[in-house]
Each structure stands twice: as structure tokens, then as C-alpha cells.
Amino acid sequence: MANPCRWAQWLSLVVLCSLLAGCTHAVTREHHTTLALDDARTTWLGEQAYQALAEQPDPDGDPDGFALLANGQEAFAARVGLIRQAQRELNIQTYLLGEGQTTRLILSQLMDAAEEGVRVRLLVDDIGAIGQGDRLAALASHPNIHVRVYNPLPVGRGHMFTRILASVVNPAQQHRRMHNKLWVADNSVAIVGGRNLGDEYFDANDARNFADLDFATIGDVVPALSRSFDLYWNHGLAQPIERYHQVADNAWQTLETELEDWLDDNADSEYFTQLRRQPRSAPPWETLHWGEGLAMWDAPGKLASGTPEWRDTLLGELTDATELNQRLVIISAYFVPTEQGVQNLTDLADQGIAVEIITNSLESTDAAVVHGAYAPWRGTLLAHGITLYELRPEQEAGPDEDMRVPGASASALHIKALSFDDQLFVGSFNADPRSIYWNTEIGVLARSESLMQAFNELVAVGQEPALSYRIELTPEGELNWHLERDGEMEVLTTEPGSFWRHFNAWLSHTLKLDRWL
16 A cells, blocks of 8 residues: 555645646737827827926926825826826836735726727736736737736746745746836826835725825826837737736626626725715826936846846936935835945945935834845944934824825835935835846936925925834934824834844844845
């Protein structure tokens, strides 16, 4: 009789192989290009953008308009509005495609737009498509909708566990991800920033939401962003979802019905009720700040090559395009300065440049291992006069809600923004080695006086003690956390956070994982 243990081993192997099993199918991969500018000008959004640019105070000197999208619900309403207002083309690029009410509504709206003749192109990093292949393939079965996944694996696609197992064959390649976040409607209006697709990015999650930031922009910078989308879309690492998931030709109709039924059942939710109050015929901005923008992005082939020189990345381009003499503000959800980065920052501070940093606290971060790579450098940074703020997970009530995340029991920072004197960069780029070396990123560098004023007001809100800890260094070299609670100032002498979070942070520092984070 066979050994029961041997049978169990064989059974486990069969189950594992079935989970990892995958194959590719022959699918025609067409070369697509963005809507021509002359055609874009004839759309409703094109007309709105043209009119706004023509009526601005200095149409010859300021070729771009910018709006800051700090409020999550407003950022979601802007995206839904672009879907409804687009007449020819929607191009969407995202790292993650989450599950939830906001994603369901977006997918439903995309199919409605496709039914009206709008060409939809959706590009998702393959990690963000794990477990969602059949749904995305159903979406792509609509004749006007095209879905591609970036840097895909043909096996282990159903679960994160099996994906990790499949990645063992080439871990360095699978560590590299397309982190870009971009929306472009009719090559006339673009949204670029830190938000993926998921409830937590739009203040729609009951448990945890992210404070985040986008640019909504019009002008010369939009066609440049469209070019970046085309480069990624037509790159060999972007593959049609149908190569890995086969569905019926009319699968989109079943998906549409399922989404409509779910949305009907949840139409009276508080979130959707508030969304319906947003005007449908207005462009996605209330106030535009006029200035000049420069679109920046990593080359899509960055994921297919070896470790690049930092000067050949988005960071190198950003460094060459900026001037710094007075003030540097870094808002980064994941801040891993590394030894060289700390040296650069302290050199700036020693030269008299004000350096201010806002990041997550150990309590608020969704990646304690990242905090472990940043925390040991705090004493050095503070000793050179750099100011440090860490967002708290719980937030005191206040009049300004820009960086507060209402409706959730906890919040975290997800903003990626850098200001250099009078220039502001907003995009997907975190101040960490992953964004420099491993991921591809995108963003816009803008120079606008009124935009900088609005951003500085947002920074001041984020530095309030009711929202963030201010980290101070005592004369004895110890760290203190200053905060406001119930209207009273407090000072904590030990870092807040659970044992498990402290352990993960310690482990990350001990294993020296900085370069991989």
C-alpha cells in the first residue's frame, strides 16, 4: 500500500501545478496612437480646454492650466466626469485596479462610453490585475475597449500566492513594476498623480483611506502625456489581456448586466448620493492655475533592462529641470532616503535651504518595512535642521479637509509631491529607491505662482499637529513626537505603534532592505 505521506506530497504537487498552470493564446496586437490634436479640438472637452486657455490672463505666456485634486471624492467625480464627457477617446494607465464600489462604477461607465463610440484603452500593471483576468478580458471583449497588462506572467495569475511562486524563476524582473497613474480624455484633459483605482484612493473605504493628490491639467502638457501613454501602450511589455484569459465574444454584456444590477442595489449609498450632486456638464476643475508644465516619465523599457543610472531615470530629468535656492518640500508616502540621499539632504540644509519632509508615521503606513528603512535616519536629518512630519492615523476635527480623509477609522498618506522653490512636481514618484531604480514613474513639473500658493496652503494643513506628528530632537539626542489631541498639545517620548509594526520596521532595518524598497 502506498505511503499516505507520499500520496499527500503528490496531491499537493498536482494542486500547485493546477494553480500555476497557464497558457497564452494567439491574439492580434495592434499598434494604436492617440487622437490627433485637430480631432481633439472638435470634442466638447477640447472646446472647453481651448476656451479656458484663450480666456486666461496671459494666453501667450502660460501654455498650461492646473487644478489640484486633493479631496478624494472630488478626484473620483473628476474621473467619472471625464468618462461621461469624452466623445472620442479615453486612455487610462494604473498600477492597481482594486475591487469596490468606485471600480464597479468606473467599469460600468467605461462600457457606457464605449457604447457611445468612445475608444477606451486601459493599461494595468500585471500585479494590479491578479485575480481579475476574467473580468478584464470580459471588459476587453467590447469592440471599443482594449485592455493590456504590463510586464505580465502567463502563469500564477489567479492569486497573489501563486504569482509569488511563479515569480521565483525571475524575481528581479518581476520586482520591476509600472507604477504610472494617468488619465487622458480626448487628448484634451489629463489627470496625473498618485491615485490608483480603488475605494481607498477616493475616500470610499469604511476602514482606511489615503490622503492623495493629483493634477488635472490642460494645455501643451496634455499631448506630451498622451505620447507617454502611447509609448507604454505599444511597448512589447504591454500585452493584450486576451492572451492570458479567454472569454466569450459577448462577455462584456454579462459583465455590464452584473455591474448594473449591483449599482442599482447600491444606488442609495451615501457615497453615490454625494456623487450625484456633482454637476455633470462642468469640466473637471473649478479653479485653474496658469503656468508652464513639463511632462516627465521613465522610458517604458526601464523594466526590461538592468539597473539604470539614476541620471537616466525620471529623477535625473527632474534634477536637471529644477533650481533650488530656498526651500525644498518632500511629501512622500514611502520615504527611504538611503545614506546618499541623507548626505544630499543634509548638505542642502547646511547651505541654508529649508528642507521639509512629510511622510507616514509607523502607525499610519501600510508598509512598516519601508518605515524601518527611513526611521534610523531621523536623528541625522533633524540634527541638520531638517523638519520632519509624520501623518497620524487618527485625525482631529478641523475646518480644512484637504488632507483629512473623512469617513474612515484610519488614514494614511499616499501623496507624491516635491516642490523646489517656485516649481511643483506631482506624480507617481516616491522618494525611495524603488521609484528610482525598479519602477517606471510619471509626473508633471509645473511653474505657477498661484499653484505654488495653493500647494503651500495644503502643506501647512498637513503640518498641523492635529494631523501630523512633528518630530523633534532633544538635547540628549532622543526623539519626541509632538501632537495636538482634543485641543491640547502633547509630547510622546516613545514612537507610537503596535509591537508587530515595530518588529517589521526593525526587521527591515536589520536586513538592510533599503535598496529594494
